[in-house]
Amino acid sequence: VDKSSQRLTIAIQKSGRLSKESIALLQACGFKFSLHEARLLAHSSNQPVDLLRVRDDDIPGLVMDGVVDLGLVGENVLEEVRLERQATKLASTVQRLRALDFGQCRLSLAIPKEENYTGVKDLEGKRIATTYPYLLQNYLQQQGVSASNAILTGSVEVAPRAGLADAVCDLVSTGATLEANGLVEKEVIFRSQAQLIQRPEPLSAAKQAIVDQLLPRIDGVQMARE
Ligand code: PRP
Numbered sequence: 001v002d003k004s005s006q007r008l009t010i011a012i013q014k015s016g017r018l019s020k021e022s023i024a025l026l027q028a029c030g031f032k033f034s035l036h037e038a039r040l041l042a043h044s045s046n047q048p049v050d051l052l053r054v055r056d057d058d059i060p061g062l063v064m065d066g067v068v069d070l071g072l073v074g075e076n077v078l079e080e081v082r083l084e085r086q087a088t089k090l091a092s093t094v095q096r097l098r099a100l101d102f103g104q105c106r107l108s109l110a111i112p113k114e115e116n117y118t119g120v121k122d123l124e125g126k127r128i129a130t131t132y133p134y135l136l137q138n139y140l141q142q143q144g145v146s147a148s149n150a151i152l153t154g155s156v157e158v159a160p161r162a163g164l165a166d167a168v169c170d171l172v173s174t175g176a177t178l179e180a181n182g183l184v185e186k187e188v189i190f191r192s193q194a195q196l197i198q199r200p201e202p203l204s205a206a207k208q209a210i211v212d213q214l215l216p217r218i219d220g221v222q223m224a225r226e
């Protein structure tokens, strides 16, 4: 028997808006980790728990495929990956264990500040730069608008000035990025916060026991800082 299969594996974002708070939450729940910047895997020294530090975009798929047991990820990424995997017929279910009190942001449509805007219909026939093509198309379809995606993996906010798009659909938290790029937020299409998710297949009894201990601790930590 592979001993590692007895250890609960939790995927968290390696670097980005959720990283620090993800680790802080798990530490506040009593898990001790020694984190080495370069390492993908961090073992807890006081619990049979391992942290896997990866790109946030990879977390939902790892949980949906049961490669890891739990994941801490933004709802925006979770929903985008779910839609994408549904469209491509890959496993797309997870168990949502808790909504967490950090990582609040919204996915919004924004346009250059000098452009007129009367409503989402103005985007008909336009090109919209995004890293969230499925959430965007879902929204546009509901609104009865047909626009084309310019799919970028980053730097979406520079697309209008670079002549690549007429609008952007990107995450907004403070609004500083839009502001710095002469863009104005016009529609919020999705509101997001961090989520704790679990793989769809049941856990071993040993792993389930750790999760049963973790959840009330998370509730306690979150209640204390409300
Ligand atoms: C998002 C988004 C903007 C920034 C907005 O990027 O793409 O760049 O955050 O935040 P603000 O409103 O506070 O300026 P994120 O940090 O999620 O990283 P990524 O674009 O590399 O995925």
Ligand code: ZN
Pocket: 055, 056, 057
């Ligand atoms: Zn990302």
Ligand code: MG
Pocket: 154, 155
């Ligand atoms: Mg960005």
